[in-house]
Amino acid sequence: MASIETQYPAMEKAAHDHAVAPPSPSKHLILADVVLRFFLFASGVVAVVVMVTSNQTEIVRLPFPPFPLAHVPAKFRYSPAFVYFVVALSVAGLYGIITTLVSLYALLKPSCSTKVLYHFVIFDVLLLGIVAAATGAGGAVGYVGLRGNSHVGWREVCHEYNKYCKHIAGSLVVSLFGSIVLVLLVLLSVYSLSKRIPKY
Amino acid sequence: MDSQYKSAGIENGVTNDRVKEVAVGKKRKMRGRDLVLRFLALAFSLAAAVVLGVDKQSTTVAVTLVSSLPPVNIPATATWHHLSAFVYFVVANAIACAYAAISLLLTLGNRGGKKGLVTMIVVFDLVMVALLFSSVGAVGAIGLMGYQGNSHVQWKKVCNVFDKFCNQGMVAVGLSGVASISFFLLVVLAT
Numbered sequence: 017m018a019s020i021e022t023q024y025p026a027m028e029k030a031a032h033d034h035a036v037a038p039p040s041p042s043k044h045l046i047l048a049d050v051v052l053r054f055f056l057f058a059s060g061v062v063a064v065v066v067m068v069t070s071n072q073t074e075i076v077r078l079p080f081p082p083f084p085l086a087h088v089p090a091k092f093r094y095s096p097a098f099v100y101f102v103v104a105l106s107v108a109g110l111y112g113i114i115t116t117l118v119s120l121y122a123l124l125k126p127s128c129s130t131k132v133l134y135h136f137v138i139f140d141v142l143l144l145g146i147v148a149a150a151t152g153a154g155g156a157v158g159y160v161g162l163r164g165n166s167h168v169g170w171r172e173v174c175h176e177y178n179k180y181c182k183h184i185a186g187s188l189v190v191s192l193f194g195s196i197v198l199v200l201l202v203l204l205s206v207y208s209l210s211k212r213i214p215k216y
Numbered sequence: 217m218d219s220q221y222k223s224a225g226i227e228n229g230v231t232n233d234r235v236k237e238v239a240v241g242k243k244r245k246m247r248g249r250d251l252v253l254r255f256l257a258l259a260f261s262l263a264a265a266v267v268l269g270v271d272k273q274s275t276t277v278a279v280t281l282v283s284s285l286p287p288v289n290i291p292a293t294a295t296w297h298h299l300s301a302f303v304y305f306v307v308a309n310a311i312a313c314a315y316a317a318i319s320l321l322l323t324l325g326n327r328g329g330k331k332g333l334v335t336m337i338v339v340f341d342l343v344m345v346a347l348l349f350s351s352v353g354a355v356g357a358i359g360l361m362g363y364q365g366n367s368h369v370q371w372k373k374v375c376n377v378f379d380k381f382c383n384q385g386m387v388a389v390g391l392s393g394v395a396s397i398s399f400f401l402l403v404v405l406a407t
Contacts, residue, residue, distance in 0.1 A: 097357035152350030153357035156301035167298040
């Protein structure tokens with residue numbers, strides 16, 4: 017028996033898969049899952065680092081008389097939208113690295129992956145909501161900073177703080193990429209789960 | 217070894233039948249839940265778009281032009297299309313509302329349970345989750361700016377003047393939040 021098993025390991029495995037449904041997911045899907053989760057981690061880290069390093073101090077002409085010229089710093093911490101952005105993207109990066117490790121574990125031990133995948137779908141969609149909201153919030157505030165708004169008297173600030181604004185724009189683009197990665201992740205999980213549901 | 221496989225196959229057949237029955241019952245229950253959630257999403261995104269779309273307030277603002285003269289009262293109007301974030305919010309909610317109506321009809325018509333259609337609906341539900349959450353984030357950030365202002369870049373708060381406008385905007389954000397949560401539940405329950 018042992019010799020048979022060693023002689024035909026592939027056949028044995030195929031027969032086993034056929035006999036005892038559900039069949040294990042193909043390795044390609046889990047590998048794609050691991051790669052996408054790593055991308056999520058990378059985009060979270062990059063977005064946070066770019067946003068945090070956006071400090072810029074400029075000499076600005078103030079509108080009130082006593083100190084007409086002053087060194088005024090611009091930091092992400094000054095806007096609650098950007099603070100939320102940093103927190104959300106940090107959470108996304110942390111989630112990305114943890115789930116990359118779990119997914120790698122599922123790649124090595126495919127037996128328990130259905131349950132794991134199901135739990136991932138819920139958290140992936142939740143993270144998608146959080147990251148999309150962060151991108152929307154940062155984008156809205158950044159757009160007002162870029163163009164200003166004459167109706168409510170918010171002047172534009174990006175012509176003075178161009179490095180700051182460039183960092184914020186780059187960070188927003190990376191977080192947009194992160195949310196697209198999350199959409200793809202959920203689609204991948206849905207696809208691989210729907211393959212495993214028995215047809216009737 | 218052979219017998220082992222046979223018994224496994226028989227057992228598998230039995231469980232398959234049972235799984236089938238359970239799945240059909242589950243499907244019926246899921247479909248009712250699906251329809252209710254879709255209807256909720258439709259209603260709340262429509263309400264959010266309308267509430268922000270009709271949001272308009274005209275007041276007079278006292279502006280001091282020259283410090284020796286008394287302040288001049290200038291009429292000022294706040295509407296949703298003055299801020300691009302609000303425009304994005306209204307457009308996103310209108311898209312979500314239209315999509316919820318279309319998908320409601322498709323789900324009602326899809327009695328056979330075609331798999332391709334179901335997958336397409338899940339994909340678009342996911343896109344709507346992203347769209348609605350980002351619009352809620354955008355209007356939330358701008359609304360917070362309106363309530364508190366930002367002293368670092370000298371953006372004054374405006375909600376002390378346009379109080380009704382701001383409150384109505386926040387109501388719209390809440391409604392859209394409920395709509396986005398129902399889309400979220402749709403995706404989660406579909407898997």
